[in-house]
Amino acid sequence: MKNNHSHDQGLGLDINELRSAIQFEYEGLAVAPEKGFHFHTGRKLADILGYPDHWLDGIPESAIESFAGTGNPLSIAEVQPGEHVVDVGSGAGLDSLIAARMVAPAGQVIGVDMTPAMLEKARRSAEQAGLDHLSFRHGYGEELPVDDDWADVVISNGVLNLMPEKTAGLQEMKRVLKPNGRIQIGDILVQKEVPLSAKRDIELWSG
Amino acid sequence: MTLVMAGFVDMTITQRMDVFTGAPHEGSAVNYGTVGITFGARLPLSTAEWHAALKALNCEIPGS
Numbered sequence: 291m292k293n294n295h296s297h298d299q300g301l302g303l304d305i306n307e308l309r310s311a312i313q314f315e316y317e318g319l320a321v322a323p324e325k326g327f328h329f330h331t332g333r334k335l336a337d338i339l340g341y342p343d344h345w346l347d348g349i350p351e352s353a354i355e356s357f358a359g360t361g362n363p364l365s366i367a368e369v370q371p372g373e374h375v376v377d378v379g380s381g382a383g384l385d386s387l388i389a390a391r392m393v394a395p396a397g398q399v400i401g402v403d404m405t406p407a408m409l410e411k412a413r414r415s416a417e418q419a420g421l422d423h424l425s426f427r428h429g430y431g432e433e434l435p436v437d438d439d440w441a442d443v444v445i446s447n448g449v450l451n452l453m454p455e456k457t458a459g460l461q462e463m464k465r466v467l468k469p470n471g472r473i474q475i476g477d478i479l480v481q482k483e484v485p486l487s488a489k490r491d492i493e494l495w496s497g
Numbered sequence: 498m499t500l501v502m503a504g505f506v507d508m509t510i511t512q513r514m515d516v517f518t519g520a521p522h523e524g525s526a527v528n529y530g531t532v533g534i535t536f537g538a539r540l541p542l543s544t545a546e547w548h549a550a551l552k553a554l555n556c557e558i559p560g561s
Contacts, residue, residue, distance in 0.1 A: 326521025339514060339533070361535030366511050370522035447532070464540060472539045473505065479513065481530030488525070 303454055306459075309430075312452055313405045314403055316358070320382060320407035323355040332359050336384070339476075340365060353415040356382035356408070359447030361476020364388060372396040373442040378431045378459070379403055379449025383412030383424075387437045389445060390416070390424035402427040402434055421458055432458040436466040443467075447476035498554055505538035506550040 293482060317329075323331055332355045336346060339362040340475050346354060365386060369375050369392045377386040380401025390399040401424070409426050416424045427437040431446070432455050444463045453459040463473055500508045512535035519525040541547040550557045 328517070328520055328522045328524035328526060330516055332521045335516065338516060340512075360516050360533035361512055363537075366509075395521040428510070443553060446544060449559065456499065457503060460505070464504045467540050469540055470542050472547060474535070474537045476533060476535050478526070479534045480530050481532065482528075484529055488529075 302388035305454060308454060316381065316405045316418070317407040319356050320405065321360055321410050327358070329358060329360075331356065333357075335359065341388075348419070349384065349387050350418045351414040352411055352418075352453070353382045353384045353387055356411060357384040359385065359476045360451070361447055362407075363445040363447055363474035363476050364475045367472070368392050369397070369443050369445075370373060374410065374440055375443045376401045376434065376436050376463075377401040378434065378444060378463065379452070380412055380426060381405075381408045382448075383408075383415050385445055385447055386412065386424055386426070387415060387419055387421065389418075390421040390445050394421070394423060397423065399424045400436055402429045403435070404430050405426065432462055434466055435468045436464045438465055438466050441466045441468065442470070442471055444473045445475065448475075448478075450475060451478045500538050501547075501554055504540065504547060506541045506546060508536060508538040510534055510536045518525050 318325065319327060319331065328332055335357055338352065339359065340387060341362060356383060369389050371393055373393045374397060375389045375393060377399065380386045380403045384403055386399050386401040393399060409428055412426045427435045429454050446466055450456060450459055514533045516533035517523060517531055551558050
């Protein structure tokens with residue numbers, strides 16, 4: 291990680307510590323999705339968010355069981371055959387897998403995640419589904435391992451809210467997008483004021 | 498506004514769902530009225546298009 295990213299923009303959070311806490315939480319979701327979290331997960335969450343059955347049909351259960359989004363990015367508009375898609379914070383790969391089937395055969399999808407256990411799970415699911423135009427890379431939302439102007443669409447689901455440097459995350463999405471490229475994002479909306487003490491509480495960020 | 502400042506235009510929220518209430522270990526997210534949303538936006542085709550979006554928000558246009 292770059293030194294200039296070691297702290298956030300004013301909250302006094304140590305970003306390495308925050309990322310470690312988030313990785314710990316999501317590693318748990320990768321290896322033991324049944325244990326229960328502070329958010330809904332898996333097929334139940336996909337149902338809540340309106341993922342149609344035909345999107346989920348044929349997707350490996352391992353990708354569905356560790357799903358933890360906050361929205362339904364592909365409900366805005368399905369990505370099109372031939373398009374290039376980046377999934378920021380791809381987790382166990384559910385949205386990436388769905389997008390990969392939509393862009394086939396000429397398109398490509400790159401999922402980026404910082405949690406090794408999630409990357410491993412997503413790669414296994416892509417292999418199981420036979421989607422060789424889908425790849426997963428280790429990286430952070432604020433430093434995407436993707437070339438400039440590569441993507442037609444950037445999707446992300448429940449991840450921007452976990453980035454203390456949201457502007458940096460948005461700038462990275464902008465960097466990898468082609469002109470007129472789209473972002474389709476699941477995020478959270480907090481309807482009550484969060485005190486500064488809570489914003490500085492890493493446990494509240496991750497769980 | 499953050500999205501427009503970051504260089505995007507045509508931001509639209511398309512979905513708003515309660516994704517925390519009733520979770521197995523329902524936590525502080527519910528206390529703060531947190532809901533899940535889905536939104537989209539796009540990069541402008543030209544700097545002029547972005548400047549028009551900034552102007553609509555009454556934001557200062559870079560270099561002006």
